[in-house]
Amino acid sequence: MGGQWSQFFPPKPTYTEADLATQDGKVILITGGASGIGLEISTMLYRKNARVYIAGRSEKNARDAIQAIQAANPSSTGTLDFLHVELDDLRTIKSCADAFKAKESRLDLLFHNAGVSQPPLGSVSKQGVELQLATNCLGPFLLTQFLLPLLQQTASSAAPGSVRVIWTSSQMAELSAPKGGLIMDEIRSPPNDKGKNYTNSKTGNIFLSAELAHRHPASTSGIVSVSLNPGAAATNLFRHTPLLPYLAWPLMYTAKLAAHTQLFAGLSPDITVNNSGCYVVPFGRLADLRQDIVEGAKRKEEGGLGLAGEFWDWCEERTRDYM
Template sequence: MSQWSQFFPPKPHFTLESVGSQDGKVFIVTGATSGLGFELAKMLYRRNGRVYITARSNEKGEKAINAIRSAVPDSSGSLSFLHLELDDLSGIKSSVEVFKTQESKLHVLFNNAGVSQPPLGSASKQGIELQLATNCLGPFLFTQLLLPLLEATAKDSSRGSVRVVWTGSQIVELSAPPSGLVMAEVHNPPKDKTRNYVNSKTGNMFLASELARRSKDVVSVSLNPGAANTNLFRHTRLLGVFARPLMYSPNLAAHTELFAGLSGEITLEQNGCYVVPFGRISKDVRKDLVEAMKGGDEGGTGRAKEFWEWCEMMTGKYV
């Protein structure tokens, strides 16, 4: 599927009208106080889902919930706020424990939250380059802690319906180096905020594929949602201005996430697939990235496995 097709995608064929009632289904959408996450949470709530909105700010979380309730007054679903700071590994386990006191199931985890090109030198609470921390390590730990619940839910759900969705970016196929990641840059991030962003988004793709290799029952996919005019560009406003002609509304781009999380086109047989705007399974991911997501026993380079193991090492004491 050409990059041109991702820049100028067809209209979504999987829309809210394609989705039946999600009554009884439990969803977590990270970073859902604005942008794509907000629009996705609204869609899921409109279809009567039990939706958890995560954010670091309780005030922003409650504001988003009130806005969605006002926009969708007739839903029989529920909206709840879950405090989560992805840039602080020490607090993620407590957020998961809070969630587990309220729910015994989890059907889809949308790892939607992210940060793009903050000021050079920005770091997490643990002193890790902020983009790798927020976009990869935090979601990795959050997912690992929730995985037993996801797998248990999958045992009692229709095959392939329990999923983890990782939000990546087209910038991976456009800008990632051969094999996707230079591990030396992961261990010692360069003084290049754009390169670190590319590395973090490649990391999302690799974590999705590696989870798919490791889980028999939970579907794990990554995606390029499509260029959307959101506050993700708050640190690169000039880029946002120049790229605006190629940008779409957050609501339109959220259809890519909706497809990844709920479409029946994605099955366990497509576990680890890559989804492109506005809801299509890509058939021609860059060859070296495909090889990086395969193990040595499959003729690949094992780079995704190597990145997964780095994430395990970095988050191990917080499990």
């Protein structure tokens, strides 16, 4: 429980903008980059001259955010642009990836930052999948599939370990997931329990990160996969549970603080090709996951349960028609 306690009350960030070198020439895509943690990480990286793409459903919100970031950072030589994507509508994923590839010939960092938490019971995606599994897992999974070739191409000439895919999980995965991390029957037929479905989707993010590291080893692909608990931040993630930030206010932090967890996951030299699949906790520390979740992620031939592979296969099956 000591490790969980330190996530509730984290130490100060270990990797900040002061540690961040200029990002000239780096190209970064951030889902949900127009608000909350995503807005903060977009600002930090633009300030360091990166080419930042904010992907989301609302062009107005993104354009407003872009204008505000640019006005606050007039000396940046970076760029900011918008990409339309609706993670709960698989039909929009390919068009988002195609629009990005029409503008860029590299991709250094892919931040899967956007998500949804505990919408009304019965909420489903445009394809009829439980909304949290669809938004938090299927959309990011499919976007990664479309961008993998570009990530690999970039990694072939980039500094080793610098090309990364960042999957945003939650402390709820460790606090509430069943033994082994997932019960696949609950993925195939989600229960009438929005809290459990949220936890399943966040464990799913950990498993997708681990399985990406398995299927595309950093030693050969050059892509480093990282999952993280950013820390509890008062953002619009809680729009469906508006009382929660007030009830849990001693445990809530600013979006900027939580963005340092993302910054560490994306750019810290502590993460290399040798620890792809690692897990990061607030506000920027490598940590060990709950052991049974680690065993759930391991393949059966390695002595694990193979659940990460099963979940990946489920995501592949549910997105096949949209490839």
